[in-house]
Amino acid sequence: MIKIQILLLVLLIIISCNQKKEITNINDNNQHPKLILTARGVQDIRSKLGTIPIFDNSLQKVKEEVDAEIDLGIDIPIPKDYSGGYTHSRHKQNWFILQKAGVLYQILDDEKYAKYVKNMLMKYEEMYKTLPLHPKTRSYARGKLFWQCLNDSNWLVYVSQAYDCIYNYLTEEERNKLETNLFRPFADHISIDSPQFYQRVHNHSTWGNAAVGMIGLVMDDEDLIKRALYGIEGKEMDKTAKDDDGGFINKDGKAGFLANIEEPFSPDGYYNEGPYYQRYAMYPFLIFGEALHNVKPELKIFEYKDGVLLKSINALLNLSDADGDFFPLNDGQKGMSYYTGSLVTAVDISYKYGNADSGLLSIAKKQNRVLLDDSGLAVALGIKEGKTQPFQKKSxxxxxxxxxxxxxxxxxxxxxxxxxxxxxxxxxxxxxxxxxxxxxxxxxxxxxxxxxxxxxxxxxxxxxxxxxxxxxxxxxxxxxxxxxxxxxxxxxxxxxxxxxxxxxxxxxxxxxxxxxxxxxxxxxxxxxxxxxxxxxxxxxxxxxxxxxxxxxxxxxxxxxxxxxxxxxxxxxxxxxxxxxxxxxxxxxxxxxxxxxxxxxxxxxxxxxxxxxxxxxxxxxxxxxxxxxxxxxxxxxxxxxxxxxxxxxxxxxxxxxxxxxxxxxxxxxxxxxxxxxxxxxxxxxxxxxxxxxxxxxxxxxxxxxxxxxxxxxxxxxxxxxxxxxxxxxxxxxxxxxxxxxxxxxxxxx
Amino acid sequence: MIKIQILLLVLLIIISCNQKKEITNINDNNQHPKLILTARGVQDIRSKLGTIPIFDNSLQKVKEEVDAEIDLGIDIPIPKDYSGGYTHSRHKQNWFILQKAGVLYQILDDEKYAKYVKNMLMKYEEMYKTLPLHPKTRSYARGKLFWQCLNDSNWLVYVSQAYDCIYNYLTEEERNKLETNLFRPFADHISIDSPQFYQRVHNHSTWGNAAVGMIGLVMDDEDLIKRALYGIEGKEMDKTAKDDDGGFINKDGKAGFLANIEEPFSPDGYYNEGPYYQRYAMYPFLIFGEALHNVKPELKIFEYKDGVLLKSINALLNLSDADGDFFPLNDGQKGMSYYTGSLVTAVDISYKYGNADSGLLSIAKKQNRVLLDDSGLAVALGIKEGKTQPFQKKSxxxxxxxxxxxxxxxxxxxxxxxxxxxxxxxxxxxxxxxxxxxxxxxxxxxxxxxxxxxxxxxxxxxxxxxxxxxxxxxxxxxxxxxxxxxxxxxxxxxxxxxxxxxxxxxxxxxxxxxxxxxxxxxxxxxxxxxxxxxxxxxxxxxxxxxxxxxxxxxxxxxxxxxxxxxxxxxxxxxxxxxxxxxxxxxxxxxxxxxxxxxxxxxxxxxxxxxxxxxxxxxxxxxxxxxxxxxxxxxxxxxxxxxxxxxxxxxxxxxxxxxxxxxxxxxxxxxxxxxxxxxxxxxxxxxxxxxxxxxxxxxxxxxxxxxxxxxxxxxxxxxxxxxxxxxxxxxxxxxxxxxxxxxxxxxxx
CATH class of the missing domain: 2.70.98.70 (Beta-galactosidase; Chain A, domain 5)
Known part of the structure; x- marks a missing residue:
């Protein structure tokens, strides 16, 4: 008997040591995924699949969507249209699908998704390396895939996540190819080549900063990360120049992600352009915030400026009417509401990295989907455990x-x-x-x-x-x-x-x-x-x-x-x-x-x-x-x-x-x-x-x-x-x- | 043993004889209520109360409404306003409450409702016997309680039902008083005194006919019943006269309830003024139809003109959009729909006296209420028994x-x-x-x-x-x-x-x-x-x-x-x-x-x-x-x-x-x-x-x-x-x- 007990004890120790080792491994910042999904988060998610309805449903919908796109085949058209036109819509659709396919690969551990992401990235690489400026000339800062750098930045914010998810699936050679011909020149185009877009305090720039920063985090490229956080080093801007909308491009010389948190947000979390643009800016603020939290926890990004990023989520939710539609202060299109994707991000991140406000769960329930990551898992578990309370909007x-x-x-x-x-x-x-x-x-x-x-x-x-x-x-x-x-x-x-x-x-x-x-x-x-x-x-x-x-x-x-x-x-x-x-x-x-x-x-x-x-x-x-x-x-x-x-x-x-x-x-x-x-x-x-x-x-x-x-x-x-x-x-x-x-x- | 069996047999025969006698009694046309509620129907309803959810809920709502009105006390203001004004609204509210209170007295067997109806009717009697024409002069046919005979007729259609419900509760003397000073002069005013309103084919006249006919049925007054069915005997109208709306008052000399069925309805049940007015006319057509069916079954009113009254319900339901809103052909106010009260009447009556179309039950379910009478009971039972089918609108x-x-x-x-x-x-x-x-x-x-x-x-x-x-x-x-x-x-x-x-x-x-x-x-x-x-x-x-x-x-x-x-x-x-x-x-x-x-x-x-x-x-x-x-x-x-x-x-x-x-x-x-x-x-x-x-x-x-x-x-x-x-x-x-x-x- 005693022998058997000892044997069991030994076995137990061995197992727990192995687990410890694995945990250490998956916290290593060079382990992928690390950006939004984390290796440990993926383990947690996989272990709970099938028992967390709102997460399972979100996953199922994403899977159906991505599977349908995979069936349609990959299309990387030569860019030519403004917003609403085919090439614009197609590349936009591609960025969403790439990000989702990456996530599916991690959660479902099904190689077909990794392969799909890889194939599409390789096609982008092939096109991008010789791609000229977008032919439409209306923007003050033209992109390459899109008519404006803003949309190119959107693309990179999402695609960085996809790349992170299949990073380990690729060979070093494949990674080098992508980084050399696609990601680094892409990041350079929206930053160094487009300072009038990048080097300022503006929601456009926030997207630019996040794009450069996120690909930098995946590639472990300190230059890009610094450029994201603090702007292009040594770049001085014309203080009198204006953009298409009549706004100064950079009157006071501030730039970079941190300046973009510093300037537009009040201590209460109000975003100076109003809720419609806050909702738009929210995604890069929070997704890059989450990425920084995961990869550079020492930055304590969610505590920056007295925790303003999380406060801003509460402010934004309060800037909506009874239906969740944002008040159209300043330039705001009516009908935009907290049902939009970036607010799913906002609510989930606020719940996970804030104080687990159970009122947020009622909004998540209305949104009826969660992020397919650690924060979405936290929300799904909160709802499953019956913690939901009404979100009370007050004066x-x-x-x-x-x-x-x-x-x-x-x-x-x-x-x-x-x-x-x-x-x-x-x-x-x-x-x-x-x-x-x-x-x-x-x-x-x-x-x-x-x-x-x-x-x-x-x-x-x-x-x-x-x-x-x-x-x-x-x-x-x-x-x-x-x-x-x-x-x-x-x-x-x-x-x-x-x-x-x-x-x-x-x-x-x-x-x-x-x-x-x-x-x-x-x-x-x-x-x-x-x-x-x-x-x-x-x-x-x-x-x-x-x-x-x-x-x-x-x-x-x-x-x-x-x-x-x-x-x-x-x-x-x-x-x-x-x-x-x-x-x-x-x-x-x-x-x-x-x-x-x-x-x-x-x-x-x-x-x-x-x-x-x-x-x-x-x-x-x-x-x-x-x-x-x-x-x-x-x-x-x-x-x-x-x-x-x-x-x-x-x-x-x-x-x-x-x-x-x-x-x-x-x-x-x-x-x-x-x-x-x-x-x-x-x-x-x-x-x-x-x-x-x-x-x-x-x-x-x-x-x-x-x-x-x-x-x-x-x-x-x-x-x-x-x-x-x-x-x-x-x-x-x-x-x-x-x-x-x-x-x-x-x-x- | 044999003795006991014989004893039981004798008892059984006695009981069944008594039942038979009772059934005979309650089918007697001089038994009240007989008009819409019937004595037998009341028995059926009472026996099923508490087991028929949609009926029970409808009853509960009506009870709450009437109880609240009883608490407020009776108000019979001297008429002075047009539609929308206080005296108009008050008398209109009174007619609804009287009808409902009458029904409650029958179903709940609670004297307080009978007393309330009696008290209000007596106050109407007191006012009406000296009441001049309504002071507002805009109508081509002025009423007394209301600015137009049309609304006076509405009142009598409802109040006849209330009177029927408490008929047996009143003494003969009380009945004589009401009939002599209120009901008969009221019926005369809207008919003999207002032929331009009564003696024609028009939705207004249908209300008038039904009003005269229903009080006639309650009072067992053959003159009024004939006047209702066939118009004012011997009355010749000016064939060129027109009403307020520019329509001929009586171009071809037709009048009475049967002519009003004959003329405006097509064989398919389309009502010539369109669905908005059909919906309005539906109530008097069907409620008087139901009353005639109950009191004068030999008339076979629901088979009249090849069953057009019931066909018209199907036509009307098909003249509504996906939300149940009637198409506003001709004069029609948008938003009027099959949720209106007269369509509850129509759907319930169609189900009961038509071929029990299970599609009607789905509309009754949406209406979420039924008539508190035999037809409502039939619908409630149909729903309870799971017979509901979707109502399919087709071309x-x-x-x-x-x-x-x-x-x-x-x-x-x-x-x-x-x-x-x-x-x-x-x-x-x-x-x-x-x-x-x-x-x-x-x-x-x-x-x-x-x-x-x-x-x-x-x-x-x-x-x-x-x-x-x-x-x-x-x-x-x-x-x-x-x-x-x-x-x-x-x-x-x-x-x-x-x-x-x-x-x-x-x-x-x-x-x-x-x-x-x-x-x-x-x-x-x-x-x-x-x-x-x-x-x-x-x-x-x-x-x-x-x-x-x-x-x-x-x-x-x-x-x-x-x-x-x-x-x-x-x-x-x-x-x-x-x-x-x-x-x-x-x-x-x-x-x-x-x-x-x-x-x-x-x-x-x-x-x-x-x-x-x-x-x-x-x-x-x-x-x-x-x-x-x-x-x-x-x-x-x-x-x-x-x-x-x-x-x-x-x-x-x-x-x-x-x-x-x-x-x-x-x-x-x-x-x-x-x-x-x-x-x-x-x-x-x-x-x-x-x-x-x-x-x-x-x-x-x-x-x-x-x-x-x-x-x-x-x-x-x-x-x-x-x-x-x-x-x-x-x-x-x-x-x-x-x-x-x-x-x-x-x-x-």
Missing amino acids: INLSDGPNGKQGGVGILRNEDIELVFKYASQGSSHGHYDKLSFSLYENGEELIQDYGLARFVNIEQKGGGNYLKENKTWAKQTIAHNTVTQNETSHYQGKYEIGSQNHPDLHYFSSEDENVQVVSSKVANTYKGTDLLRTMALIKDKDFEKPFVLDIMRVESNTFNQYDFPFYFFGQVLDTNFEYKTSEILKPLGKKNGYQHLFIEASGKAIAGNSKFSWFNNNKFYTLTSLTNKIDDLIFTRIGANDPEFNLRRDPALILRRKDSKNTTFISALESHGSYSPVTESAFNSKSSIRELKVELDSQEYTAISITSIKGNTTLFITSNKKASKEAKHTITINGKHYSWTGAYYYK | INLSDGPNGKQGGVGILRNEDIELVFKYASQGSSHGHYDKLSFSLYENGEELIQDYGLARFVNIEQKGGGNYLKENKTWAKQTIAHNTVTQNETSHYQGKYEIGSQNHPDLHYFSSEDENVQVVSSKVANTYKGTDLLRTMALIKDKDFEKPFVLDIMRVESNTFNQYDFPFYFFGQVLDTNFEYKTSEILKPLGKKNGYQHLFIEASGKAIAGNSKFSWFNNNKFYTLTSLTNKIDDLIFTRIGANDPEFNLRRDPALILRRKDSKNTTFISALESHGSYSPVTESAFNSKSSIRELKVELDSQEYTAISITSIKGNTTLFITSNKKASKEAKHTITINGKHYSWTGAYYYK
Whole structure:
């Protein structure tokens, strides 16, 4: 007996020693795969296959997709098209399939995938070694496989992963061939040969950096890795040069992956171009982050800048509506959502390398797929183990700027209503001139819209899928947004140089009291001599069916101006309490700065007191109540004038126009209320709950608005226009009545 | 033992005798309830409660609703408002609650419901006996509780059921009081006092007939029952008088419930006003039908006119899109669907009194409620017993006219595409002037829309919820529809008198070959001297992603005319192969007949050959290919001109205009293709699959169109313009090639 026990013990020791050895081996940084998949991760995954539904399903889908492509055969066409065209789409499809096939080889241990990757890479090698610049000339930085270096970089970010997966499958000779003729020249083209693309702080460059860095990590090439992290050594850029979008290429000389983390992300994780481009940039940030974490753990990339990469994921998820669609701040195409691939990456990486937030699992469940790597495995296991919790989006204030000192975005949420208040900085070349603008959502539906961009991404028929000229002439202009335009001119004269040197400042943000949430910001210099202070409150009151918005826009100017204040509603005019006359023929509202794109559908004169406008959309009712003077104009407009190729949507707005004014305050309330059923043909709560909005006080120090409901109850909202700290004590007298409170605002 | 057995036998006989007696009793027509609920039905229901989920849930919801109303207390306001106003809504709510409370009393045997019904009826009695005409004067037949007799009739149809349910609960004295002061004068007001409403063939009158008949059945009043079935005895109407909508009140002297079945329903069950009004009329037809079936089974009402009442339910269900929304032919508000209450009635009654079609159970399941009566019980049991089958909508041709000889509606369905071709007769006062028009749907989404009506039913802010004047000036006009308008004048000069004396005729309908389905119809006299023949085919071909539409509209005229041929698409212009110029200022297309409501957004000249237009909507792509001449105009329009109260939607169209032509043929193909994902930002199959459409022959006898696909394959569609029988043999030679076939068309 004892002999047998000893024998077993010895055996056990031998086995465990072998395991230890293997573990040591697979942690070795020269072992492949090491970049995203790791040798140990592959072992874990293989051991759990068949028991982790969301992972198994993701794997199955990828397998079906790749198998279908393998059956179709390899096609490496000579590059010739813009986005949306065949050669563009084909090479794009190839990069995805290469990456996926590489993963399948590792997880399924089936040589056919390695062979497929190898064959395709060899064909790329054959073509690339003599490939000239892409024939299309529109880009400021032309690629070779694609019309712009950006897409070449996309390719390399994915293909690096494929190469890593089959690295050990290739002979040294094969590797040398690929590295010499394909990967190194490829990395050089998008970096050294294209510094105007590579050597800057911009989402394009982030892709470039990640591409160079990831292939560098696979090839164990310290030069490339350094070039990725810190930019091209010794390269000085022309500080005045601009790119296609009008943005400076490199005004302050910063470059490289770390600078690209440093600059565009605020400490809260807000990305200065806005969520649409953050979503796009997310993939290279995180996938290269994960690669660095795996291969260069000593860099502690996920702790860099106080952990901003992971924070940015939380910020981005909060910049989406109830359906997960990102708010289209700046250039953003509507419909982009957290269902996009890069957000699968983001959610999985955030779960694995962050604090395993169980709310993320609910998003992963909705996404219904996971990464086929260690992080996806972690998420799949979390879900399998029943850890899923709802992801709770709350009101949040996200500062903008590298130090969080350049304005921000405030989101107020209550029940189904989401108010998005943008007081951010210019947002780089993708920024719009819309300081202190807002948009309003209800349960994922736009009530007051931000136009988004003027582009049909990858729809070839519309300008090759690229930015349309109306993006500049319309979408970026101030009048295209829900904020004030002075004298028919955009903020900062619509000039990037001025815009990027200025920004609004937070006045205060308060979401402690769920029933009265407020965000307030001020900005100078949008117009010389004019200061704006906008305070927006989301108020839940017993006399109202749903939370409503109170909007106070104070304008102080030392000159007489015309102010236009639009509300881009959706749907059909239902009712107004003011007279208006529709136009017999429709003429543009103006000649430039976006005004040339608006038709005047109707004009009216406001009434002294409360001008009310209600509308109807998707079987729901809405009312805008605005404090107006008799001389104010109310103009119904529709987008679409001077639009020779039907590039713009025919969306309506109501513009409140106040002429010949110095200081003025726009005060409005916005209500969503009631519903209509076309099946029962019954309307419920189709009218406003506000009997009267009234200014009780409007001074440099305080603005006080009373709101009397239809039921006859009156509440008072006072905002402090100067002292706004949580601790500040205020005592004022309005109409003989004393009010005292602590904090920036009062509501009762 | 034997003694005991005998004893048991005797007992059994006694019990069975008692049961027999009870059954006899409860079939007695003087037993209440007898109208919709029956005494025996109530017994059955009570015995099954708690075991029939959909019924139990429906009951629970009704109970919660009624209990909440009982808690609120009874309110019988003095009538003063139009639809959408408080008193209107309140009395409407009362009729529903009364009916439901009556049912609850029967099923739950709880006196509180009987008491509630009694109390409310007594209050109505108190008010009604001195109530003058409703103060609002807009109706051609004013009611007392409501502004129009129609709504008073609605009230009585429901309240008769409530009265029946508590009949036995009331004392004779109470019944006398109610019948003398409320029910009989109420029935008289809507009939004898309002013959212009009652004594006609119209959906309004059907409600009136049913109201009078149902209270007559409850009260066992043969006079009222006869008046319901056959109209007011001896009443002669002015044959030239018209109602508010411009329809004749009673041109041919017919009246009463049976005439209302006889006239508007075709033998196929198509209702001449269209599905929206059929849905509305359905309730009184079927509920009074059910009542007659229960109380006067000798009438065999469900076998009347070859069982047309039950056939009409099948027709109506087939007149809905994939979501169950009815096609908005004539005046129809979009969004009305088979989820509406009257369709719950229709589906349940059809199941119970028809042939227990298990497909109906799937609709009942979607409706998620059943009637709380014998028919609802039957459906609930059917579902419980697992009999549910999908309701398969197929291509269907529905004849119009009392004898099925006045045109019709043809619906072609293949995969997700539904083509609705309207060649129906005028459709009574709710008809539109759109002979040979069409609309196109894909999986419940409108691709080419019919505008529907210009009305916001029960939305008080829009003209009291009633028809807007734009219904006449726009929605009814020919140019508002997808058919040909000659010389900017509507069909039949837009005159009801002419329209109602003419109608198109079916040329042929063929759906035997699922891959090539065709409907063809001709009409004379829409314009004097002009004949139209339109042939529309829904073709599934291997070179196309989805079934596409081939449209051949032949116009023969003895004068030179201008023809306008619009396509009311949705969404955004993507691409054209013809040049166009957008308008700097938008002007109306014309001055009258609907043209005054169209803005010209852009104009272009067609090219000789195929003019192609593609558009983009809800992330899908569409292409129209039209055979054009160089002199044809292509005009992009948008609805909304001369619309002083924003009553019209701002929807676009492309109008093909052909000037100075006598005979001409419009030939077009419509494709739905591809998709776009804003999440992956990728476009799939965004271009047309048609390389060329070509006329190979166009004679009085035949039109032959060749369709060459992008893949280079050519098919030929030949339609016979004269002989169209299934048996007809054809032999022709086109371009030297011989074609022989049997039947109306050829496709290969």
